Amino acid sequence: MIGQHPPTEQIVLENVLAALGNPIRLAITRILAEGGEHPCGAVGLRLEPPISKSTLTHHWRVLRDSGVIWQQPAGRENLLSLRRQDLDDRYPGLLDAILGGARADTSRT
């Protein structure tokens, strides 16, 4: 069962930062930042190294509960999308700075 998504006005910065302060969740967010909706299975397949389904379930929940992603049931899977507009409304420039920082870190390795 999918839990509740926080209304935009109830998103809390510390929760967003804690959610994104994890390499797997940051990688997931970079994928979702491509835009649109992504089946959770397809996102999972793009992660290196592969992550177990139970661990992924935990990460979807952290990202959903913090207000970073939408998670919508669609048949046997869920469709994930980034709550970009909500995050940009609450914290202008934050998501772009984080995504830019992640790209910069990746290009340094």
Add this chain to the structure above:
Amino acid sequence: MIGQHPPTEQIVLENVLAALGNPIRLAITRILAEGGEHPCGAVGLRLEPPISKSTLTHHWRVLRDSGVIWQQPAGRENLLSLRRQDLDDRYPGLLDAILGGARADTSRT
């Protein structure tokens, strides 16, 4: 004994976000963002609610190890300062977006 501070090039975004994804550490960072050096005791006194010394010691370490703050011994205390230049160099716009978001959240409550 003060541990090592990570060189600027070894700062990792996920660690910075995880460090700041905590209400106490975010409050500490907002104080240090005023600029200059602050004795750790003085910073501790400004936190609401009051935090125990052992808990504060943990938070200094998380902020130092992630590259967010300098922690320099000075007699019986430590002087804390924000590694603003290093963070701005590595992640342009990130600190400003986070500090702005924290102010916005505070003004909503």
